[in-house]
Amino acid sequence: MKFGNLLKKELRELITFQAMIGMVFTMVLLIVMGQIMGGAMEEGFDTSTITLCNKDTSAFTEDVLTTIQESGHTTINFVDIQSEDYAAEMERLDLKNVVIIPEGFGDSVTVEKKPAQIQVVSQMQNGGFAGTMSTVSATDIISVIQDVCMDEVLLENYGLTEADIELIRDPLELVEYTTLNGKTSKVSVMELTAITMMQSMIAPFAIFFLLMMASQMIMTAISTEKIDKTLETLLSAPVSRLSVLGAKMVAAVISALLNAAFMIVGFVFYMLGMVGGAVEDITASAMAETTNLPIDASALESVTSLPQAMAELGLTLTPMSYVLFAVQLFLTLAIGLAISLILGAMATDIKSVQTLTMPIMIAVMIPFFITMFVDINEMTGVFKLIAYAIPFTHTYTALTNLMNGEMMLFWGGLAYQLVFFVVCMFLAVKVFTTDKLFTMSVNFDAGMKKRGKKAVEE
Amino acid sequence: MATVLEVKELSKKYPKKTKFAAEKVSFTVEEGEIFALIGPNGAGKTTTIRMISTLINPTEGDALVAGHSIIKEPDKVRENITYLPDEAGAYKTMKGIDYLNFMAGLFAKDKETLDKYVERGKAICGLGDRLNEKIGGYSRGMIRKLLLARAVMTSPKLAIMDEATSGLDVINALEIRKMIKTLAKEQNMAFLLSSHNMLEIEYVSDRVGIIADGHLMVVGTIDELKEKYEAANLEEVFERVVKNHEIR
Numbered sequence: 209m210k211f212g213n214l215l216k217k218e219l220r221e222l223i224t225f226q227a228m229i230g231m232v233f234t235m236v237l238l239i240v241m242g243q244i245m246g247g248a249m250e251e252g253f254d255t256s257t258i259t260l261c262n263k264d265t266s267a268f269t270e271d272v273l274t275t276i277q278e279s280g281h282t283t284i285n286f287v288d289i290q291s292e293d294y295a296a297e298m299e300r301l302d303l304k305n306v307v308i309i310p311e312g313f314g315d316s317v318t319v320e321k322k323p324a325q326i327q328v329v330s331q332m333q334n335g336g337f338a339g340t341m342s343t344v345s346a347t348d349i350i351s352v353i354q355d356v357c358m359d360e361v362l363l364e365n366y367g368l369t370e371a372d373i374e375l376i377r378d379p380l381e382l383v384e385y386t387t388l389n390g391k392t393s394k395v396s397v398m399e400l401t402a403i404t405m406m407q408s409m410i411a412p413f414a415i416f417f418l419l420m421m422a423s424q425m426i427m428t429a430i431s432t433e434k435i436d437k438t439l440e441t442l443l444s445a446p447v448s449r450l451s452v453l454g455a456k457m458v459a460a461v462i463s464a465l466l467n468a469a470f471m472i473v474g475f476v477f478y479m480l481g482m483v484g485g486a487v488e489d490i491t492a493s494a495m496a497e498t499t500n501l502p503i504d505a506s507a508l509e510s511v512t513s514l515p516q517a518m519a520e521l522g523l524t525l526t527p528m529s530y531v532l533f534a535v536q537l538f539l540t541l542a543i544g545l546a547i548s549l550i551l552g553a554m555a556t557d558i559k560s561v562q563t564l565t566m567p568i569m570i571a572v573m574i575p576f577f578i579t580m581f582v583d584i585n586e587m588t589g590v591f592k593l594i595a596y597a598i599p600f601t602h603t604y605t606a607l608t609n610l611m612n613g614e615m616m617l618f619w620g621g622l623a624y625q626l627v628f629f630v631v632c633m634f635l636a637v638k639v640f641t642t643d644k645l646f647t648m649s650v651n652f653d654a655g656m657k658k659r660g661k662k663a664v665e666e
Numbered sequence: 667m668a669t670v671l672e673v674k675e676l677s678k679k680y681p682k683k684t685k686f687a688a689e690k691v692s693f694t695v696e697e698g699e700i701f702a703l704i705g706p707n708g709a710g711k712t713t714t715i716r717m718i719s720t721l722i723n724p725t726e727g728d729a730l731v732a733g734h735s736i737i738k739e740p741d742k743v744r745e746n747i748t749y750l751p752d753e754a755g756a757y758k759t760m761k762g763i764d765y766l767n768f769m770a771g772l773f774a775k776d777k778e779t780l781d782k783y784v785e786r787g788k789a790i791c792g793l794g795d796r797l798n799e800k801i802g803g804y805s806r807g808m809i810r811k812l813l814l815a816r817a818v819m820t821s822p823k824l825a826i827m828d829e830a831t832s833g834l835d836v837i838n839a840l841e842i843r844k845m846i847k848t849l850a851k852e853q854n855m856a857f858l859l860s861s862h863n864m865l866e867i868e869y870v871s872d873r874v875g876i877i878a879d880g881h882l883m884v885v886g887t888i889d890e891l892k893e894k895y896e897a898a899n900l901e902e903v904f905e906r907v908v909k910n911h912e913i914r
Contacts, residue, residue, distance in 0.1 A: 441749065
């Protein structure tokens with residue numbers, strides 16, 4: 209009854225209406241951001257409509273433009289650029305980009321038999337990532353025209369057949385194989401990378417937020433109680449200190465899981481929005497499809513075999529792997545909470561709480577960023593040792609180790625975390641069940657120059 | 667009258683300190699008695715109170731609360747005491763009534779007792795409908811009243827209060843002093859108070875212990891001390907004991 213009472217109180221302190229609003233807001237913000245970014249990327253790579261000003265009257269140019277329109281893939285939006293003051297003309301016609309075919313374009317290719325000039329005017333977009341993505345490169349726009357021109361030149365100037373042209377344009381039949389840990393599968397490495405990249409981003413993101421949320425929550429909970437002296441009231445009541453400690457830790461875990469759930473849902477939708485796909489279908493094949501942007505259209509052919517290929521390469525996790533990962537995640541959370549508990553007990557005011565969160569933030573962020581950019585297992589020397597010494601590193605690498613069958617590394621990491629947890633928990637219990645809870649403090653006065661412990665006494 | 671608190675040569679030395687924060691402190695508090703521990707800042711009042719409240723462990727000595735040792739039976743001790751720290755706060759996101767419910771839940775063994783405690787708390791704090799508001803919106807005086815009600819609603823054998831009226835205006839402080847006296851007289855509750863306010867101590871307490879440099883220098887009723895030191899008031903006694911270490 210008393211533990212339930214304590215847990216209820218802790219949960220009510222942590223999961224407030226304002227906190228729920230914050231969680232929902234973050235999730236919605238991520239979803240909206242994903243949609244905006246995805247929209248900007250699609251717009252940026254969209255070559256289905258070409259805005260074009262044709263100043264050439266040759267039959268060649270007419271043929272090229274007619275072929276493009278008849279292909280059904282691209283629509284030409286004809287405009288009339290009247291002067292060379294392109295900035296003014298773009299403004300007048302409200303254009304982001306325009307292709308200008310100058311006079312003599314056709315003659316240059318067919319009569320003079322030399323490369324014909326084609327002009328592309330693009331408006332540079334401001335406004336961060338979305339603006340950058342919607343700035344279209346000239347190559348993207350003219351690629352369609354260039355292909356048709358090449359066909360026309362080959363047909364008319366060199367008398368080749370359409371079959372010849374087809375062969376010239378696509379002389380190779382690409383069959384891609386990907387190998388991983390001694391296994392081979394007939395699949396494009398680019399497509400697999402796109403999927404695994406998404407997986408490998410979501411897991412560390414979840415770990416990062418889970419740890420940060422839980423740690424900050426318990427640290428604030430302990431330090432606030434200590435500063436407000438509600439802890440003294442609580443601990444002089446007939447409840448065991450361990451049940452007070454346990455209630456705080458359980459509440460922090462529940463609250464952190466709730467926070468992380470909102471965050472992860474938001475992040476998944478953000479990623480799906482970014483890659484421009486349908487957010488409803490989160491199956492592996494759907495993810496593969498959504499990651500195939502128009503720039504890599506050839507990869508679409510083997511999409512249906514992706515889940516199978518992932519299974520062949522051992523890139524899918526077994527239920528046992530998920531259980532092991534969950535155990536490691538729980539252990540990680542417990543380590544974070546135990547350290548935070550000790551740090552929170554040292555706080556003497558709100559300012560010192562902020563400073564005391566630094567060590568845990570650094571310990572969580574270092575492996576997070578390392579795993580984003582490099583494979584820790586491939587690192588060497590002292591850097592690898594430092595990375596492995598941080599207990600949270602092993603959680604970031606756990607999924608990869610389980611996928612790759614690196615069980616020695618996985619079990620080693622888990623064992624190290626277990627030892628680390630036992631030590632941290634022993635220290636946390638020692639702090640919480642002895643005088644240290646009230647006498648231990650870190651003095652950050654004088655710009656942290658004089659750092660030392662002082663006993664709170666009167 | 668039965669002895670509720672028996673402090674026996676209680677001492678505390680903090681790590682890395684050469685001096686004892688409290689050394690061989692001994693005194694008793696009887697049922698229905700209000701005992702005040704007075705002394706300058708850093709004299710050892712809070713250290714002594716914290717040891718009796720089982721928050722910190724004594725280096726030497728012991729104290730018995732309702733016959734239970736603070737070292738051997740801290741759980742039993744906590745069932746018989748309540749502690750109100752100096753400048754204590756309450757959970758700001760909780761409503762006043764929820765706070766009383768929460769704290770009563772830590773003492774009560776069944777729902778009936780819990781309700782009885784909360785009803786008593788509601789009556790003592792006198793906050794009325796404001797109890798349905800969040801504590802974050804309370805004034806300092808309101809919080810102190812709520813905490814005091816919390817400390818006495820369970821009718822502990824011993825209520826320990828560090829600067830019970832600190833930060834309160836004259837009217838609120840008077841109300842609280844009267845409440846303490848009434849509870850001691852009518853419900854036979856024992857109080858261990860700590861204060862800097864000599865007028866308050868003179869008004870409210872039955873016996874006083876003056877502590878300085880970690881040592882309990884003198885113990886007695888107000889009248890006994892004034893007579894012994896031939897002083898007009900407690901302040902004079904306090905000055906002579908603390909400043910001049912004059913022990914009679």
